[in-house]
Amino acid sequence: MTLTAILVVAAALFGIGLFGALSQKSFVMLMMxxxxxxxxxxxxxxxxxxxxxxxxxxxxxxxxLVMAVMAVELVIGFALVVAVYRKRxxxxxxxxxxxxx
Amino acid sequence: MTLWLLPLLPFIAGITxxxxxxxxRAWLGTLAIVVLGATLTLALLAAAxxxxxxxxxxxxxxxxxxxxxxxxxVAVMVxxxxxxVTFHATQHEETRGLGRLTGLLIVFTGAMELxxxxxxxxxxxxxxxxxxxxxxxxxxxxxxxIENTHSGLYAFVMTRFxxxxxxxxxxxxxxxxxxxxxAGIATLQGPLQWIVAYGILLSAASKAGQVxxxxxxxxxxxxxxxxxxxxxxxTLVAAGAYILxxxxxxxxxxxxxxxxTIAIGLATALAGGVIGVLQNHAKRLLAASTSxxxxxxxxxxxxxxxxxxxxxxxxxATFKAPLFLSxxxxxxxxxxxxxxxxxxxxxxxxxxxxxxxxxxxxxGLPVTGGGWSKEEVVKAAEHAGFWLAxxxxxxxxxxxxxxxxxxxxxxxxCDEDNCDREVSVPSWPETLGIAILAVMTLAxxxxxxxxxxxxxxxxxxxxxxxxxxxxxxxxxxxxATGVAGGVYLVRxxxxxxxxxxxxxxxxxxxxxTLITVAVVRPVDALARAAAWADDHVIDAGPRGVAVxxxxxxxxxxxxxxxxxxxxxxxxxxFGDWLARVSDRFGEAVSDGIPxxxxxxxGMIGHDLRRLQTGFSHRYYAYIIGGVFVVVAILAAGA
Amino acid sequence: MTDIAFYALSALAIWSxxxxxxxxxxxxxTFALMVSFICVGGIALLMSADYIGIATVxxxxxxxxxxxxxxxxxxxxxxxxxxxxxxxxxxxxxxxxIAAFIGLTVAVLATNLPNNPLPAGRDTxxxxxxxxxGGSMLIFETAGVTLLATMVGAVVLSSRPGRFGDxxxxxxxxxxxxxxxxxxxxxxxxxxxxxHGGDSSYDMNMKGAPKSDDAxxxxxxxxxxxES
Numbered sequence: 001m002t003l004t005a006i007l008v009v010a011a012a013l014f015g016i017g018l019f020g021a022l023s024q025k026s027f028v029m030l031m032m033x034x035x036x037x038x039x040x041x042x043x044x045x046x047x048x049x050x051x052x053x054x055x056x057x058x059x060x061x062x063x064x065l066v067m068a069v070m071a072v073e074l075v076i077g078f079a080l081v082v083a084v085y086r087k088r089x090x091x092x093x094x095x096x097x098x099x100x101x
Numbered sequence: 102m103t104l105w106l107l108p109l110l111p112f113i114a115g116i117t118x119x120x121x122x123x124x125x126r127a128w129l130g131t132l133a134i135v136v137l138g139a140t141l142t143l144a145l146l147a148a149a150x151x152x153x154x155x156x157x158x159x160x161x162x163x164x165x166x167x168x169x170x171x172x173x174x175v176a177v178m179v180x181x182x183x184x185x186v187t188f189h190a191t192q193h194e195e196t197r198g199l200g201r202l203t204g205l206l207i208v209f210t211g212a213m214e215l216x217x218x219x220x221x222x223x224x225x226x227x228x229x230x231x232x233x234x235x236x237x238x239x240x241x242x243x244x245x246x247i248e249n250t251h252s253g254l255y256a257f258v259m260t261r262f263x264x265x266x267x268x269x270x271x272x273x274x275x276x277x278x279x280x281x282x283x284a285g286i287a288t289l290q291g292p293l294q295w296i297v298a299y300g301i302l303l304s305a306a307s308k309a310g311q312v313x314x315x316x317x318x319x320x321x322x323x324x325x326x327x328x329x330x331x332x333x334x335x336t337l338v339a340a341g342a343y344i345l346x347x348x349x350x351x352x353x354x355x356x357x358x359x360x361x362t363i364a365i366g367l368a369t370a371l372a373g374g375v376i377g378v379l380q381n382h383a384k385r386l387l388a389a390s391t392s393x394x395x396x397x398x399x400x401x402x403x404x405x406x407x408x409x410x411x412x413x414x415x416x417x418a419t420f421k422a423p424l425f426l427s428x429x430x431x432x433x434x435x436x437x438x439x440x441x442x443x444x445x446x447x448x449x450x451x452x453x454x455x456x457x458x459x460x461x462x463x464x465g466l467p468v469t470g471g472g473w474s475k476e477e478v479v480k481a482a483e484h485a486g487f488w489l490a491x492x493x494x495x496x497x498x499x500x501x502x503x504x505x506x507x508x509x510x511x512x513x514x515c516d517e518d519n520c521d522r523e524v525s526v527p528s529w530p531e532t533l534g535i536a537i538l539a540v541m542t543l544a545x546x547x548x549x550x551x552x553x554x555x556x557x558x559x560x561x562x563x564x565x566x567x568x569x570x571x572x573x574x575x576x577x578x579x580x581a582t583g584v585a586g587g588v589y590l591v592r593x594x595x596x597x598x599x600x601x602x603x604x605x606x607x608x609x610x611x612x613x614t615l616i617t618v619a620v621v622r623p624v625d626a627l628a629r630a631a632a633w634a635d636d637h638v639i640d641a642g643p644r645g646v647a648v649x650x651x652x653x654x655x656x657x658x659x660x661x662x663x664x665x666x667x668x669x670x671x672x673x674x675f676g677d678w679l680a681r682v683s684d685r686f687g688e689a690v691s692d693g694i695p696x697x698x699x700x701x702x703g704m705i706g707h708d709l710r711r712l713q714t715g716f717s718h719r720y721y722a723y724i725i726g727g728v729f730v731v732v733a734i735l736a737a738g739a
Numbered sequence: 740m741t742d743i744a745f746y747a748l749s750a751l752a753i754w755s756x757x758x759x760x761x762x763x764x765x766x767x768x769t770f771a772l773m774v775s776f777i778c779v780g781g782i783a784l785l786m787s788a789d790y791i792g793i794a795t796v797x798x799x800x801x802x803x804x805x806x807x808x809x810x811x812x813x814x815x816x817x818x819x820x821x822x823x824x825x826x827x828x829x830x831x832x833x834x835x836x837i838a839a840f841i842g843l844t845v846a847v848l849a850t851n852l853p854n855n856p857l858p859a860g861r862d863t864x865x866x867x868x869x870x871x872x873g874g875s876m877l878i879f880e881t882a883g884v885t886l887l888a889t890m891v892g893a894v895v896l897s898s899r900p901g902r903f904g905d906x907x908x909x910x911x912x913x914x915x916x917x918x919x920x921x922x923x924x925x926x927x928x929x930x931x932x933x934x935h936g937g938d939s940s941y942d943m944n945m946k947g948a949p950k951s952d953d954a955x956x957x958x959x960x961x962x963x964x965x966e967s
Binding site: 018026029036053054060074076083085093 | 741742745749752753756757759760765768769772775776779782783785786787788790791794795798802805806809810813814825826827828829831832833835836837839840843844847848852853854855856857858861863866867869870871874875878879882885886889890892893894895896897899
């Protein structure tokens, strides 16, 4: 369990999450991809705290912040999904094309 | 008074008359008489009072003129004969160019006087050259016929060749004595004396028409008969004999001089005599006789009796001139000089009589002055050697033969085919000149009288040779034989010398041909070779430069045409091509670039619009791509 | 011991993360994501980040429930009874994912990471509590306020009465003239008629076959030039 290993795992999670975020049509799956990316980021932050900061408590604040961000993103995201569905009956990303020129 | 007047008066007068143009015969005749009469008077005065003159030309050159006894006599004779002949010329010669003829004859008289009165070699040379120039001008008088100018040139070149001797003598004398005086000649020694003596002999022989220079006298017969009478009988040719007589005391000091002079004179006399017997042309017969008589004078000089030579000179002049003038009349009467066609005795009886008076002198008959002087020559030759005297007698016999032949053929009785010709009788002015000369000849008959002869000799300041009666009678016998022979020839061979071997031999026994082959042709070839060398060798340089320059300029012109102009042409072609290309391609490019860019930009813009899909996942992908790029840039920068 | 646990947990996390996007059933996808998070929380616990680990587990459990609810609400095939692959720009996404992973890994491997490990026996929880309610109180409070705002926003966004009427009634703004056309942009027909109206992007093929994502272009018919 070296920092390198943790970071590699975090990178893998991030990559999978990026894949998912880019390729999924459904809003919910898209959100899941985003969640995975944040997951990776969380892991990386915790890893950095654990191996480079000698346990300074401020290091954990980043992880806490990431968690907060995850929560906010999830909430707002789903609220938006609901609103969008109410307006346009859209449940896939490709239904929203009004920005098209 | 200065003696220079004697030559100068006729000289200037003659030039004036020559440039005045053709006037009437009477006017010119009067002028001639006046001028030459004045000259004669001057000569008499100068002789009587012993004038002399000098001219200081520079520090080293001093011209002088003086009268010696011989020169006095000749100086008087020249204008006297010239007067009669010039008057005859103004009356007889054709009017075209008569002014020039008269003037030149008078100029010639002045030049001859200069030769006679000269007291140093330089003055002599000046006069010598002048008489040569006058001879050329007068022989070529009728210059419209090209043959006359050729003859004049022939005569001039041949006598000029002889004058080289005189030039050499002048230079040698100056080198030896530092001046040109005659007196210095006697003081010469060794090679210079030899050069002076033989140089003067050479020029005298050429001037006098001696062998081998004789052919020029024949060519000189192309001139008018007055010219032949004055120049080529009485005076110019006599200048040769005169100068030898004048300088004989000094010249005879040179070794072999006398013998050489006698040899030349005898050869000429004998050859001239033979040719005179064979000749059919009236004037040429007389010319041959002139050479022969001058040969006699040379013999006299060589034998040591210059006075005899001078006397013979004077006498010869007085009988030869009227012979030439009458031959001229006869020739203009029948239109040619062929003796076998003449026989004008009954057509022109007076002229025939006057000519007869001269002919007997030429023949050397005893009662004439010519006969007397010829006998003196025999006596002089006898002093040199009996065989020489015998040769002179033979020469005298030959001269009697041809003189008889001349008189009988030219003025004899006409035969069947001649008598009924239309012949113009000469007018009395024409006859007058001959008459004067005939009177002079007659006057010289007095020389047969001893007191007259002695007085003449005393005047001349020389001795007369003493001869033997044997020689005298032998000489008369030869003369008689000659006369008989002449009569015989006329009776039986009247056309002797017209055709055949005689005609060929009569042209100086082939001497002209020999001269042509031996001298003229080699000199011509030499001149041609020199000209060729000059043209091809010496001029090769400048011609080469010129050719090179021309080739260079041609080359440069060609190069200019080909290279420079080609360059210009190519530039023009290139410019044309460029214009055409620019027109097609350049327009396309220069229009295409903005238009293409615009179109490209439009296409890009059109395609970029497609990016705006309106889909958030697309935008998301673009964002990821952008993040990658930024990270890459940052990583590269790190 | 911890290494083995770490390796197992990380392998599980990665595998379950991958399975999120491979399973047909949405609920299973949700649970797979939850498993991934729980593993990550476990790894955090292994690194003595107790609070974060436990909080992650709590949070993720609840989040996944919510997500499951929404999955059932909005997805067509929540149970995954019919295998469907609803992906677009599939290959690009795979490329992007792999590129991100490789790039990050290279960066990690190339960097000289500092090594200041956590001293053993440290009471991290206590320290964190002291820190949170001490020096970093502002951060904490700000995060709290942010969460509050989020809640308010969510409520606003998803409430039924819209601005111009009920939100599920398709309220449109009034016209510029009374009785005229509604102001604002004309709504296109895209995305109407239900989730699959005219949307040919649903790929009926076996999952794994990539589908091109040119649906919006095709929907508008061919370009005039292309018609022969």
